[in-house]
Amino acid sequence: MPIDPAAFRTAWPQVVRSLAVTTRSLDSGEEYAAEAFARAAAQPDGVIDDLVGWCVQVGRRSWLDAVRRQAVLVRIQPQLARPEVAPVDVPAEPGDDLDDRLALLFVACDDAIAPGAQLVLAMRVVCGLTVRQIAGHLGVADATAAARLTRAKSALARARGEFAVPDGPARADRLPVVLACVAGLFTVGQRDAMQPADATQDPARDALTLAEALVAQYPDEPEVLGLRAVCRLGLARRPGRVRDGVALPLDEVDRSAWDQRFLSAGLGDATAAIARAEPPERPPGRFALEAAVSGVHATARDAADTDWPRLAQLYDALLDVWPSPATRVARLVVLGRLAVRDGGDLGPVERDLEELVADGPPYAARDASLALADLARRTGRTDEAAGRYRELLDVLPTGPLREFCRRHAG
Template sequence: MTATAIEDLLRELTPQVLGVLVRRHGQFEGCEDAVQEAVLAAAVQWPAEGVPGNPRGWLVTVASRRFIDQVRSDHARRERESATAGQVAPEEVPDADDTLVLLFLCCHPTLSAASATALTLRAVGGLTTAEIARAFLVPEATMAARISRAKQRIRAAGSSFTLPAGAEREERLRVVLHVLYLIFNEGYTASSGSELHRADLAREAIRLTRMVHAQLPDDGEVTGLLALMLLTDARRAARTTAAGDLVPLDEQDRSRWDRDLIEEGTGLVKASLAGTQLGPYQLQAAIAATHADAATAGETHWRQVHALYLILERIAPNPMVTLNRAIALAEIEGPAAGLALLAGLDGDDRVAGHHRLLSVRAHLLEKSGDRAGAYEHYRRAAKATASIAEQRYLESRASRVRA
């Protein structure tokens, strides 16, 4: 088995093994540390000695012993067992997959979105603290402290390792989906740094969402979120030039879009819309599918896009939804209509001064013929974003309208 295949296997098994330990011992923080140690041991030993016949059982055995060592504070025993970890006999472990329970625990309502995201990537995604820190461009010590505080908050809350019931389950599922959505968005359009994409984060978000969908295949919003991710990620190859510069949607070479992902995503959209309820992820996925249906930018069904944004704006009001609706409205009624809609966002503290609002206004001003206004807003937008790739793109647009 290749090193990449072993890495993929370990990421798949990490939440399953952690679920077994937490259910058995009931101490999330200590169990999570023990599983990470077992995964690191496997990452060293398996490429050299081969993957054991029961890799899940191997990891449970090693992690359980590491956990007992932690509880007993027996350093000598830990060193002795570490040296013989490759010869352990796998324990009998239950077949149940507790990944969904683990996701609910990592997305506990006492945690901030940033903390839940980091903890999910470590405990469920199997990423190391260093990998997560690199992904979010913060020092490893900062990320380690964030993850540690998150585990302490969960322990202090006295959470049990069970799926909540009724309304609480629905609320927690919304938090889980929001965290996965945040992970994907950061991977698809990095909020800072020199690269537009962080493909590893986007892939991880899709993988975790597939896990949730496998356990909740009839949930419309889970299906919608997976569809949205696939349809959006299908455009990734066309979003940048060979030099890494951003290519906007209307200028992308659509032959480079991943048709397999589009086909899968479109099928999921249809399945998600077949139910009686309609949620924001289903609507966003339907919008993405509408764009995917257009062979060229000029063939986009903008009235349908606008209608979907109107519904989305009604059931999940958000300034970014209004901003996107302004783009669709401008395509239907002209840039003046879009600019008029944007004017209503200037007093919203959540988006006022945001580079996205500034850049959309610049785009509509450019389309209306106000080159001076477009230049000013492109420049302001470039200064307002921490993404170097977006800065380059916005500065190039500013230079174009000034020429």
């Protein structure tokens, strides 16, 4: 029975969470869920009415079989004595109305795991990204990301023993890492799927779903509102970025195609995020500032109308709270725009971009190379621009962005 991708993405976190509670292990929950879904896919059509219930039941039975083989029959005798058709719903803790994927995110972002390993575990088990996608997002080798995933699962099992969704205070402590995971999922979606063919395989939409679940839990938290604003505004501006399979530069984006519903909702979130941050006691954080950046782009009539000085100020503030290579590249792009517009010296901007190309992680080096090619193209250095676009063809995957570079590589 072929499993519909949308049904799978909805059912997977519910089954993993239920089996993790049963087996008291996130790693085991994932393992038995995978086995159950594989068995579901092998069933004839019409056999399974309730995919979640069926997979939970099959996963539980597989676990019980494994426990029997390990000669601990006495310990699980009460569970084996239950009726053959047992309820599959796991009783929720009092007041626990967490979305299943969100619950798993909070489990994966345990402070007993190293920060880099938290991200890998959450993005693989919960967000469903491949090891290669995770490695690309973090700027590490595939083998490094895979090793972090293995260590994270082992560390979680050693530190906590039994699977349990953290309570309110523990969730609040883990919230910054959870936000970073959702933001990473959104970034991967926007970078790798500029024009997704299938809405069920769209990491950016998945990120918005998680952001909405976070807002339901933390409706007054500026960073949570800021993250949802980033997702909404990013998705609002995605239509019009591609024409005939080719990515469009900012100056040529069809702004009339933008999703006005997402645009309005995202601007409302961005305004609320900044309003709820109270300087100097509580200055805007990473996601409130990123939301403000998106808001500036979303309200400009065209690229020339964009408030580039305001963007430069926002990126300076963002660099203070989140000094990542991605922030550095974005800030330099804005400074390059200002230098071209005002006839300023491009030398410092291009030297800093060259430094990121040489020493930055792969994603930042790629984005810095694109920025350098764009500066050369817009300042009439066509041969230099063509050469840079040709070099990018070796690192960009097939898709609209690579097609843009191919067309400008001469």
